[in-house]
Every structure is written in structure tokens, then in C-alpha cells.
Amino acid sequence: MNITKKTTLPFIGISAAVVGALQVLLYEPLIAIAQAQFGGVPLRLIMEILLTTAAHTAIISIAPLFLAAFNKVAISYAVLILFISIYIQIAVGINPVGPTVAAIVCSVLIFYASTKVSELIRHFRAK
Known part of the structure; x- marks a missing residue:
């Protein structure tokens, strides 16, 4: 595997895990309502959660991936953690x-x- 891929895959994984967990928590009431109403989660709601997660993951990880491409790995982890904390503040309201x-x-x-x-x-x- 290419060295750039080895350094960039953890950034995507970390940001996708955090964003995915937050999106599931944010959509939890809608999931509960859909389960009670339809007996399961509709495909449209699942796709909305996945597309939102993918878009927000891409937005969060652009700058850290750019820094990692130039072998600034330590700085890119710091920027990723900072962007994730800003995303948590915007999405959930916790500072x-x-x-x-x-x-x-x-x-x-x-x-x-x-x-x-x-x-x-x-x-x-x-x-």
C-alpha cells in the first residue's frame, strides 16, 4: 500500500466514525418514530443519514488530508481533532x-x- 494511503486512511476512518456516531444520535428520534410507524427504518431515512455522514466527513477531513499529503502528519492529526471538536460544537451544541x-x-x-x-x-x- 502506498505511504500516502497509509497516512490518509486513518483520517477518513476517524472522522467517519465520529460523524456517523453523531448523525445516528441526531437522527435517533426520527429513527424511533419511523420504527413505530412503519415497523422498520425506511430506506430513504437510511440514505439521508449515510449521505449526510459522507458529506460531513468529506468536509471535516479535507484540510487534514491535504496536510497529510505533504507529510505533516502530526499537524494534520491536530487539525483533525480541532475540526472534529468544531463539528461537535456546531452539530450538538457541546463546546x-x-x-x-x-x-x-x-x-x-x-x-x-x-x-x-x-x-x-x-x-x-x-x-
């Missing part, structure tokens, strides 16, 4: 954007601090 940005900033600071500590340890070992 996870602030904690997500804080977690991304903290992880960047931890990475920066760990690289500086490892450089400092190498410096003292060399002496």
Missing part, C-alpha cells in the same frame, strides 16, 4: 473547542520541553 485547543497547546509544550531536556542531557553526557 469542546476550548479544551481541545488547550490540550493541543499542552502537548506541543510537552513535546518542546522533552526535546530541550533530551538536548540538555546529551550536552552534559558529551562533557
Whole structure:
């Protein structure tokens, strides 16, 4: 498998799983009404859920896929998590954007601090 496909498939999978779960939760009342009324879920409702999930997955994963194509994998995961949190805020009304940005900033600071500590340890070992 091509290296670009190996890096881009997880982005599509993660965004499709999150969007699909949210769409099922959002359509849950309509699914319950359709089951009570028709004895099952009509094909039209299933297709609407699938098309909405596919469209929203494509919209969410455009920028991370573009970044992953240029081998910016760590940045693309951060952008994907940020876009997913924005999508959750728009779709459901829960505001996870602030904690997500804080977690991304903290992880960047931890990475920066760990690289500086490892450089400092190498410096003292060399002496």
C-alpha cells in the first residue's frame, strides 16, 4: 500500500466514525418514530443519514488530508481533532473547542520541553 494511503486512511476512518456516531444520535428520534410507524427504518431515512455522514466527513477531513499529503502528519492529526471538536460544537451544541485547543497547546509544550531536556542531557553526557 502506498505511504500516502497509509497516512490518509486513518483520517477518513476517524472522522467517519465520529460523524456517523453523531448523525445516528441526531437522527435517533426520527429513527424511533419511523420504527413505530412503519415497523422498520425506511430506506430513504437510511440514505439521508449515510449521505449526510459522507458529506460531513468529506468536509471535516479535507484540510487534514491535504496536510497529510505533504507529510505533516502530526499537524494534520491536530487539525483533525480541532475540526472534529468544531463539528461537535456546531452539530450538538457541546463546546469542546476550548479544551481541545488547550490540550493541543499542552502537548506541543510537552513535546518542546522533552526535546530541550533530551538536548540538555546529551550536552552534559558529551562533557
